[in-house]
Amino acid sequence: MAEKRLKASERKEEIIKAAIKVVAESNFDKATIAEIAKEAGVNESLIYQHFDNKVDLMVSVIDYINKVMSRVTFSTPGLDNPALSSLREAAVTFYESAKFNVDMLKCVTASIIASDKKIKERSLEHVKISHKFIEGRVRLAMDNNLIDPSLDVEMIAWALLANVWMLSMMLIFGESSLMSMERLDKLSRQLEEMIKPR
Secondary structure (H helix, E strand, O other), rough: OOOOOOOOOHHHEEEHHHHHHHHOOOOOOOOOHHHHHHHHOOOOHHHHHOOOHHHHHEEEEEEEEEEHHHHHHHOOOOOOOOOOOHHHHHHHHHHHOOOEEEEHHHHHHHOOOOOOHHHHHHHHHHHHHHHHHHHHHHHHHHOOOOOOOOOOHHHHHHHHHHHHHHHHHHHOOOOOOHHHHHHHHHHHHHHHHHHHHO
């Protein structure tokens, strides 16, 4: 029986998924188009029909990962709630999703240390988008008198993002047992207590 022919958009996504796997096993600099083509089960020329070059492909990888992880995290029910518990729920949702997408986390980490400036810049853009999202939630909580108004909203957002990053590193290194959902919830609740108005 003949294999079903994929639409161009589906083929492009399959190539991106293959690139994620290859990069996760090495890094952005070492991954080659030949390895990605082999993983995707296509020839190299097909990759160049979808992407101008390796950097273009790698930027698309970063965009794809951001889209997938954002869709999961930002669709958490109750994010319009001013309480910081909505951020805790988003962090839990992200963590639960990330456990099944460790290769994506490895790619995000690799993108930060990639030698290509365009790859690093795109990665940083996505970090800033995440920060702005968190900052908006923190500002909403502050506007509703749920956070001490003397605190620096931007720094709280960076601290929260750093905690998510730490959890991601634990997953990458296979140490997810160190951060159970109960411990994550406890940490989040303690942070909420620390920044409440006095």
